[in-house]
Amino acid sequence: MKPNEETNPKDNAKMIQIIEGCRMPVKMKYSDDWQLGEILSIKNRDDEQLFYIHYSDCNKRLDEWVSQDRLDLKHVQYPKRETKGSMKNGSRQSSPDRETSSIIDHDDDLNKKIHYKKRKLDISVPSVDDQDSQESAINLPHGASGAVIAPSTSGSLSLNNHDDIITRIKNIEMLELGKHRIKPWYFSPYPIELVSEPCIFLCEFCLKYCKSRTCLKRHIQKCDLKHPPGNEIYRKNSLSFFEIDGRKNKHYAQNLCLLAKCFLDHKTLYYDTDPFLFYVLTENDNRGFHIVGYFSKEKESSEDYNVACILTLPPYQRKGYGKLLIEFSYELSKFEGKTGSPEKPLSDLGLLSYRSYWKETILNILTNLKPGENNEKPQITIHDLSEQTSIKKDDIISTLVTNLNLIQYYKGQYIITLTKDILKQQQKIYEKRKIRIDPKCLNWTVKDWSKRGKW
Template sequence: MVHPDFAPSFLINKIKLRYQSPNSPEGPTPKRSSHRIRSSSDDEMGSMEASTAPENGSATAGGAGGTACNGAGAAPNGGGMERRLRSSAASASWAAHLPLEVGTRVMCRWRDQKLHPVKVIERRKGSTSSSPADYEYYVHYTEFNRRLDEWVKLEQLDLDTVETDVDEKVEDKATSLKMTRHQKRKIDETHVEQGHEELDAASLREHEEFTKVKNIAKIELGRYEIDTWYFSPFPPEYNDCPKLFFCEFCLNFMKRKEQLQRHMKKCDLKHPPGDEIYRSGTLSMFEVDGKKNKVYGQNLCYLAKLFLDHKTLYYDVDLFLFYVLCECDDRGCHMVGYFSKEKHSEESYNLACILTLPPYQRKGYGKFLIAFSYELSKKEGKVGTPERPLSDLGLLSYRGYWTRVLLEILKKHKGNISIKELSDMTAIKADDILSTLQSLDLIQYRKGQHVICADPKVLDRHLKAAGRGGLDVDVSKLIWTPYKEQG
């Protein structure tokens, strides 16, 4: 669940900061007011138009009785009557579809004013009447990640495009082919997930059915209001709250702003509970023991699940250590992300779950957290590896880290070097080193053994493709001893 790097350009409101999810190419950008942070997706969606959207952007949603028009020019004489007849016929046709059934596919006008294909996931009656037209629909934008799923009104849907009998497998395959290599790469860079447990096909379907509708739309955390991405299993009394308010220091959450304001007057914390083990400039890292700070650990998991799709939520946090990264100022230490690790792992896992919060993505923090986990492994005198299975996107982030670390060593090293020596130097597991070098075609089989072929020009090309390494971990600022069970 890594969410690295590449800083967005933010516009900061003097009174209140507003942040919407940095979905880069995973979705169109919302409308912006002058009183909120500009989402990074605003800069990228210009090249992200859905291939099914009309090129001239002139089609109109037909919920109010209008029909889609191709913008080809003014109608000839009598065209007005023809349009009215078409509109009347279309309205009668639409009425037969309402209310739309769950599973219906249709084009939806997003906040970028373009049409995108969606699938109806859920529906609910409106509050004004019992008319079939008075429904809201929870839709999934089939070209993009589930984080963009939302409730929409009928007028946002182009009912001329309603499809009810679509082969989902064919549709899903076609959708996946629409994304360009550049778009997939940008998604990979901004959104990486890693699950605690492997989800087979049946489990994945069950998971998506249970979590298909987001139960919390927004949260307020410190000076940011953040749109959530996914369902999180909060206690029932918090379900369907339009917004939750978190104390950014103890992570207690409330339903109302007034409750948070009262809480902040009594909360003594100005940083995560636990030991500060790293400080460099304005960055600090705190180690939080889940056994000593159980409520904080559970609340952190609730919070993280809002931004991680296939994360297994652990209520027994006693077995985990949480490493919480903060930006510090005169008001306190503000969480930007974290990773967790098991206190004792027989599989040499040095990281279980990792997240950079949306307002702090694209600043190098995700890569910093990965690097930090390996510095802890070096201090322990062990090799480490992230908990499996890694998602495709998680593997991409780790593969980038492994590539940069290994190739920098190979560039500087003179003479022969073995996989074990590389593992001892980097704390990267030998299997991860071997798979990384093989993926780069740097391993050849000669005279009965595997040989690393490190041509300098080839190494430079791979390093350039791997991108920058993010923020550096200053090991001299790390004051930490490995965990030992007390008593």
């Protein structure tokens, strides 16, 4: 949909009152496409009005501040008025659109919407001046001043009102981590005195946040870390994995969660990181060990989750590190003698990575099966695949049925049919992926956390 170019938007603005919650076509950045967008917030800057837009049926990382000339004011849809039935205890209840978010994946392999339920955000952040303090401040975007911050029973801070609006608006312009400057995708609850700065500077080894490069230089002179704290449990060539206990290295774990929240929309942050282990992947050079990505897992998971959150930082994406993190999580599950699965819901990019890994791993086993006696066709069960890969049976069945469509019903039994095209495709994928986990380089001891009291 495209507005009439002969109409001056500023003239229309005099006749049309634009408020938060309005929907209208908006011209997308770096494109001539017009996408339906919702105004989440409005602010004034340099005598110009700016509007924070969420594009319908698009991932929230595309949300942005736009000027008025990118709005189609001829097709404004005003928000519906709330009825008495929608009010409860004097507070606004979330509409269905606020309770469930939709993501459209633009990859050909995932051409459908992914729905997930938003979690309640429970957050606590040390202040800039004293990161040992449990007290914290969270910036409130314009239009969300009605939020009330109160202590929760766990000692952390929680958002009581309008928490959905607050977390839907990006609050950080830029992050500098080592030699990389990264534009965040989502809201992250860094202290309020930081988010007003044009850039937040992070120490690439301890992840401490500073409001200026001068402060960072002073910190670097005192910081003696050249790698993440914790034990190095894997090293091959220039890649290493460090295991970090969320209880022993609480400050690092909290800083890592703040950084990860910039790129994981539905991640829930907790002040208490004691129940989690963090596995940080690094690239090594003569300057030290530089963080590439990480995944976390619960020390004890009642549902056999082997990953709670997983992230590859944007400068290192599309280089195979996502699959390497996934492969390493399953390698740990093999050492534990368990099958595992990632905690749901997955982000759109995370789901793509996992589906691709499951597909590649299962096909690699199937294509290398040897015929039985008397040249009988090779046989394997779902249980056998799960035992060899440590992938849960549900994930294997979903991959075979939904993603690969390989299971057929023939003469009273289910069989897996592999075509030559699938075999050729698998061979190309296997050869294309250069970096893999070498189990011989893993130096790790399985711990029984159930016998360690409160860890």
